Amino acid sequence: MVAARDFTHFVQQLDGGMARIDLAVDGMRCAACMAAIEGGLAAVPNVARARVNLTNKRVAVEWPDGTVDPACLIDTLADLGYRAYPFQPGRLEAAEAAEAKFLLRCLGVAAFAAMNVMLLSVSVWSGNLTDITAEQRDFFHWLSALVALPAIAYAGQPFFRSAVRALVRRQLNMDVPITIGVVLALAMSVAETLHHAEHAYFDSAIMLLTFLLAGRFLDQNMRARTRSFAGNLAALRADTVAKFVSDQDIQEVPAASVRPGDVVLVRPGERVGVDGLVIAGRSDVDQSLISGETTPVAVGPESTVYAGTLNRSGTLRLLVSAGPAGSLLDTVIRLVEQAAQVRSRYVRLSERAAKLYAPMVHLTALLTMLGWLAVGASWRDAVVTAIAVLIITCPCALGLAIPAVQVVASGALFRSGVLLNAPDAIERLAAAQTVVFDKTGTLTLPDAVVVNAASVPPEMLALAGRLALASHHPLAGAVARAAGARRPLDGASEEPGRGVRAEVDGVEVRIGSAEFCDALRQVEDLALMDPQASTIAFRHGDARCVFAVRQQLRIDAVAVIGRLKRAGLAIEILSGDRAAAVAPVARELGVEQWHAAQNPADKIARIATLKRDGRNVLMVGDGLNDAPSLAAADVSLSPTSAVHLTQAAADALVLGERLTGVADAIAIARRARRVMQQNLCLAIVYNAIAVPVAILGFATPLIAALAMSGSSLLVTANALRARQATTP
Amino acid sequence: MEVLVYLVPMALGLGLLGLAGFIWCLNSGQYDDLDGAAWRAIMDDDDVTNAK
Numbered sequence: 098m099v100a101a102r103d104f105t106h107f108v109q110q111l112d113g114g115m116a117r118i119d120l121a122v123d124g125m126r127c128a129a130c131m132a133a134i135e136g137g138l139a140a141v142p143n144v145a146r147a148r149v150n151l152t153n154k155r156v157a158v159e160w161p162d163g164t165v166d167p168a169c170l171i172d173t174l175a176d177l178g179y180r181a182y183p184f185q186p187g188r189l190e191a192a193e194a195a196e197a198k199f200l201l202r203c204l205g206v207a208a209f210a211a212m213n214v215m216l217l218s219v220s221v222w223s224g225n226l227t228d229i230t231a232e233q234r235d236f237f238h239w240l241s242a243l244v245a246l247p248a249i250a251y252a253g254q255p256f257f258r259s260a261v262r263a264l265v266r267r268q269l270n271m272d273v274p275i276t277i278g279v280v281l282a283l284a285m286s287v288a289e290t291l292h293h294a295e296h297a298y299f300d301s302a303i304m305l306l307t308f309l310l311a312g313r314f315l316d317q318n319m320r321a322r323t324r325s326f327a328g329n330l331a332a333l334r335a336d337t338v339a340k341f342v343s344d345q346d347i348q349e350v351p352a353a354s355v356r357p358g359d360v361v362l363v364r365p366g367e368r369v370g371v372d373g374l375v376i377a378g379r380s381d382v383d384q385s386l387i388s389g390e391t392t393p394v395a396v397g398p399e400s401t402v403y404a405g406t407l408n409r410s411g412t413l414r415l416l417v418s419a420g421p422a423g424s425l426l427d428t429v430i431r432l433v434e435q436a437a438q439v440r441s442r443y444v445r446l447s448e449r450a451a452k453l454y455a456p457m458v459h460l461t462a463l464l465t466m467l468g469w470l471a472v473g474a475s476w477r478d479a480v481v482t483a484i485a486v487l488i489i490t491c492p493c494a495l496g497l498a499i500p501a502v503q504v505v506a507s508g509a510l511f512r513s514g515v516l517l518n519a520p521d522a523i524e525r526l527a528a529a530q531t532v533v534f535d536k537t538g539t540l541t542l543p544d545a546v547v548v549n550a551a552s553v554p555p556e557m558l559a560l561a562g563r564l565a566l567a568s569h570h571p572l573a574g575a576v577a578r579a580a581g582a583r584r585p586l587d588g589a590s591e592e593p594g595r596g597v598r599a600e601v602d603g604v605e606v607r608i609g610s611a612e613f614c615d616a617l618r619q620v621e622d623l624a625l626m627d628p629q630a631s632t633i634a635f636r637h638g639d640a641r642c643v644f645a646v647r648q649q650l651r652i653d654a655v656a657v658i659g660r661l662k663r664a665g666l667a668i669e670i671l672s673g674d675r676a677a678a679v680a681p682v683a684r685e686l687g688v689e690q691w692h693a694a695q696n697p698a699d700k701i702a703r704i705a706t707l708k709r710d711g712r713n714v715l716m717v718g719d720g721l722n723d724a725p726s727l728a729a730a731d732v733s734l735s736p737t738s739a740v741h742l743t744q745a746a747a748d749a750l751v752l753g754e755r756l757t758g759v760a761d762a763i764a765i766a767r768r769a770r771r772v773m774q775q776n777l778c779l780a781i782v783y784n785a786i787a788v789p790v791a792i793l794g795f796a797t798p799l800i801a802a803l804a805m806s807g808s809s810l811l812v813t814a815n816a817l818r819a820r821q822a823t824t825p
Numbered sequence: 826m827e828v829l830v831y832l833v834p835m836a837l838g839l840g841l842l843g844l845a846g847f848i849w850c851l852n853s854g855q856y857d858d859l860d861g862a863a864w865r866a867i868m869d870d871d872d873v874t875n876a877k
Contacts, residue, residue, distance in 0.1 A: 128864030151861035201851055209844040213837055233826060240833060 102337070102349040104167040107183035115145065116162040121184040121332040122174065125154050130179070137177050138170060153325045155184060183351070184332040190324060197321055200314045203252040207307040210248030211300070214241045215802075218300040222799050231293055238290040241299040246283065252306055253279060255313065271451040271496055274458055278487045279305060285484045292477070301488050301801045308809045309496045316500040316520070319507045323516045327750060330737055338370035339363075341414075352404075355417055363413045366569025369406050373415030375399065380411030383571070385537045387721045388673040388696070391648060405721060407571060432697050432725035433746055446499060446524055446773055454495060462486045465792050478794075485796040489787045494808040498776035501816035506769035509820045513761040514752040515734075522748035524773075525732035526766035528713045532661055532759070533704065533730070535718035536672035536679055537648065540686070542754060543719075543738045545571065546649040547579035548630060549623075553642050560601065561635040561644070564589060564608045568597045572633040573608060575646045604638040616641040629678070650685065657756040658686045664763065667712070671700050673722050700726035717751075717759055719743055734759055765819075772819040776812050783808045 109117045122134065131149045134156055138147035143164040149156045158170055167183060174181040217237045224234065253276070260276040263269060279302045286297040336352035341360040352370040355361065363369050365380070381393040384406045393409055396402055402415065466483035470476070506523050510516075517523070534540050550558060562580020565573040567589035586606075589599040596609015607613055611620040614634035623632055623643050630645035658668055670691035672679045679693040692703060704726050707714050716723070716730035719738060727733035727746040735747035744750060751758035787804050790796055796804075850856065 128868065131861060131864060132868055149861060150858040151864065152858045198851060201856065202848060205844060205847045205851065209840055209847075213840050216836070217833070230826075233829065236826075236829065237833075240837065244837065 102168040102171075104171075104183050104351070106351050106354040107185055108167060110162065111159070114162050115159050116165075117157060117159045118167050118170070119184045120156050120158070120170065120174070120181040121329040122149075122154055122156055123180040123329075123333050125149070125151065125179065133177055134174065134179065137173055141165065141170060141173055144170075152322075154329055155325075156181070180333065182332050184328065185353075190321075190328060193317070193321055193324065197314070197317050200255065200310065200317055203255060204307070204310040204314050206248050207252035207303060207310050210244050210252070211303045211307045214245050214300045214303050217241045217244075218798060218802070221297075225295060234295070235290065235293055238286075238297045238299075241297065242287055242290060245299040245303050246287075249279060249283060249303060249306060252310065256306070256309070269451060269455045270448065271454070271492060274451075274455040274487075275305070275309065275492050275496065277459070278302075278492070281484050282488050285481060289481065296481075296798050298485070298488055298798050298801065301798055301805065304802060304805055305488075305493055308493045308805070312497040312500045315504045319504045320517075320520065323507065323511060326511075327516050327518075327744075330750075331744070336370055357417050359417045361415050361417060363402075363408045363415060364569060365408060365410055365412060366571055366574070367408055369402050369404055369408055369415070371404050371415070371417050372401070373417045374401055376414050376416050378411050378413040380413050381409050383407040383409055385648075385674070385720070390674055391537060391678055392675070403721075409571060429697055429721055429724050432701060433728045436701060436725050436729035446770075446777070450495060450499075450777060454492070458487065458490045461490070461788060461792075468792070469794075482791070482794050482796075485794075485801070486788060486791040489791040489796045489801050489804055490784050493805050494780035494783055494812045495777070497809055497812050498780050498816075499773055501813050502769050502773045502776060502819045505816050505819045506765055509765050509769075510749070510762060513758055513765065514755075515758045515762045515765075516750040516752065517748070518745075518750065519748045522732055523766045523769050525713075525748070526715065526762055527770035529666065529715035529732055529763060531667040531669065531707055531712040532715045532717065533669045533671055533707070533726075534688075535716075535720060535723050536670055536682055537674055538719040538738060539717055539723075539736060540654050540670070540682060540756070541648040541650055543736075544578070545575045545631070545646045547575050547644050547646050548627070548649070549645045550579045553644070557635065557637060557640065557642055560606060560637060561608055561642075564597055564599055564606055564635070567591060567599070568608065570609075570633075572631055572644075572646050573597070576608070576633060576635075576644050579644075601637075605636075606638075607636045608633065610634065611643070614641060616643055619643040629681075650682065651754060651756045653755050653757055655686055657760050658688065660760045661763070662687075664760070666715075666763070669703075669707075671695050671703055671726070673720065695722075697722045697725045701729045704729050715763070734762065769819045772816060776815055779812055779815060780808070783811075 104118070107118055111117050125131070125134065128151070131151055134149050135147050138144055138156065138158055144158060144160050146159040147156060171181050217240055221229065221234055221237050256272045256275050256279075259270065260272040263273055282298045282302040286299050286302070289297050337349045338352050338355055339347040339362040340350045340355060341362065342348050347362050355371050360376070361371060361373065369382070375396055375398050377398065379395070379397045381395050382402055383391070383393050384403070385391045387403055387405055396413070401418070402413070462483045465486045466479045469479035469482055503520055503523060507517050553561075558580045559582065562577045562582030563584060563586045565577040565580070566582050566585035568591055586599045586601065589597050591597045592609070592613070596607055596613040598605060598607045600606070611617050611632065611634050614636035616634035616636060619641055620632050620634060620643050623630070623645055627645050627647075630647040632643050632645055634641065634643045661668060668688050668690070670679060670683050670688050672691070672693050673695055674693060676693035679691055683689075683691040692699070695703070700723065704714050704716065708731070713732075714730045716727050716733045717735070718727055718733070719736050721743060724743045724746045727735065727743060733747045734749050734751055735743050736751050737744070737753075749762060751762075783804070787796075790800065855862065
């Protein structure tokens with residue numbers, strides 16, 4: 098059976114008979130990579146255009162439809178040393194990219210208008226002190242109106258739409274007072290200009306919008322950056338399955354394009370790509386990614402296997418199923434949905450501020466107007482002063498206070514290897530009091546590790562590693578990794594279910610099961626010392642050795658648990674694995690509270706108990722059986738090796754093999770929350786000073802402009818302090 | 826005053842040209858890859874005459 102790869106699922110048809118594919122590329126670091134990739138792809142016959150995006154680490158290739166096979170593009174990149182895989186931007190990403198462009202356009206228009214209106218305003222202010230005539234001032238005011246009105250009509254759309262949406266739902270958010278303030282300021286300025294008055298507030302209105310749009314754009318940009326990075330990670334997993342296109346021929350197709358009723362082939366050592374019913378073949382399957390259970394399960398005809406499990410020894414032919422009701426995936430999806438509904442809506446700090454801010458500001462303005470009227474001022478003066486109060490309590494500072502900190506904190510988290518999925522995760526991370534860990538794949542590394550490599554002579558280890566490269570078995574993979582082997586041995590032949598053999602300098606070498614290598618005695622000795630480990634034997638002529646392979650704790654797991662405890666967090670382990678496997682891990686990490694053999698419903702129940710006791714729960718998990726508990730917890734983290742559904746349910750992803758991201762995330766989040774509270778205090782202090790000034794009628798446009806820019810800069814500068822983490 | 830009547834709108838017109846330029850840059854996708862654009866400016870590719 099020859100496998101051909103089929104990537105037509107990812108090829109887009111463009112106008113003009115051209116086809117295009119986007120590839121996510123791993124290993125691109127700098128400009129030299131960019132030049133190498135573009136040059137290499139452009140040299141492929143018939144390729145019309147190859148353009149690298151260094152920010153996203155992607156490359157777009159175009160060619161006349163039907164002349165190029167995408168598989169050869171991927172091979173060309175592999176020859177250059179880059180791993181690449183076709184990428185299909187999700188609908189969510191495309192919508193966000195359009196939104197970001199729209200925001201940038203609004204920002205451009207607002208900034209242009211603000212600068213030009215300020216040009217005119219400064220002329221008026223300085224002229225007011227010297228010798229400007231009324232008609233010159235009116236001319237400048239009308240020009241300001243001509244620039245400001247269309248600009249605000251266009252650039253204010255994000256705020257106006259959001260405010261209308263909130264009002265329709267009978268709620269208040271930050272955009273309602275902003276919209277009211279801007280509209281009233283414009284109306285009042287036009288009215289004042291008609292009356293040939295000295296002060297017009299066009300510059301305040303447009304400057305307010307510019308600052309707020311800048312904050313919003315930066316926030317959007319940061320989130321787009323992390324989302325495209327996460328998208329690349331998902332693509333580079335290269336989820337393909339070998340589908341039968343005729344009775345004997347298979348083709349590598351993307352897992353997303355497989356439909357129920359297709360027949361797929363799963364070879365030894367591969368991860369199963371789709372749920373299915375076994376129609377031929379026998380094997381044992383490692384279900385640890387799904388249930389946490391590390392003992393392999395035997396499967397044969399009529400058994401169901403799930404996507405994400407690892408096929409160990411035999412070849413299986415599967416009939417892809419839609420999943421009978423009650424299958425594990427269905428149960429998990431149902432539990433996730435239920436948990437998401439029940440989860441209490443965390444009221445974000447910014448929403449709480451908005452709920453207080455809007456009514457207070459409007460009330461103050463109203464009282465100011467009534468107060469002035471009572472003292473005997475004219476209607477015009479009273480209204481102008483009231484609107485000046487609205488303008489000066491500019492939500493600039495308040496509107497920037499939280500987003501500015503979120504942007505800086507997201508950047509700091511990104512550098513620590515944590516990708517945020519939800520923007521308000523920072524506040525929830527800071528509030529976490531109990532950390533619940535899953536064991537398999539979260540506290541332990543996803544790949545098994547050879548534990549007795551040190552007791553094997555180095556030349557034997559090196560030879561075993563090279564021979565192991567020829568085998569698909571995961572235990573052999575562990576040996577190859579332990580030896581750091583790169584060059585496979587020539588002439589190696591695999592005997593399925595038993596091992597691999599080859600000849601080196603006339604001597605036979607074998608790696609595989611104990612019987613295959615005639616090493617039963619050594620395996621028994623090893624089993625006495627280390628009953629938990631799986632074994633793989635190696636034989637070189639007459640010399641034999643046995644490798645013990647088991648799941649290893651992440652290198653920094655002990656250190657991270659210590660750090661979390663010192664930060665005042667309670668730690669728990671909830672695992673789907675059996676108690677005999679969980680107890681030693683808990684002992685090594687110094688965790689007293691642990692539960693074993695938990696299915697998804699048990700995990701949710703435990704988290705619900707903790708929440709009822711008033712603890713804020715942070716859940717860290719990676720397997721499919723963790724997805725519902727991730728959705729049920731107050732905040733959740735997931736390592737990037739996790740199953741798709743788990744990644745989608747988590748609030749943030751931890752990159753790489755180390756667990757320090759968890760501790761760093763909490764430290765950065767706590768710092769960020771403190772800075773957010775400081776910023777809100779600064780905004781309140783500013784308002785406390787500015788409001789009396791405005792009520793007494795001293796808030797000229799000049800004062801308003803200075804106050805707005807000053808407070809925004811102060812709040813943004815303070816937000817930069819969120820970059821460092823507090824030492825927990 | 827007469828000078829102002831045509832000079833100030835001219836200044837605004839020039840500003841508008843700047844805005845139009847920015848919008849054009851944005852629409853032609855020049856802001857999609859700022860890191861790559863920075864390096865492309867100093868890339869050392871000679872005109873290659875490979876037939877395509």
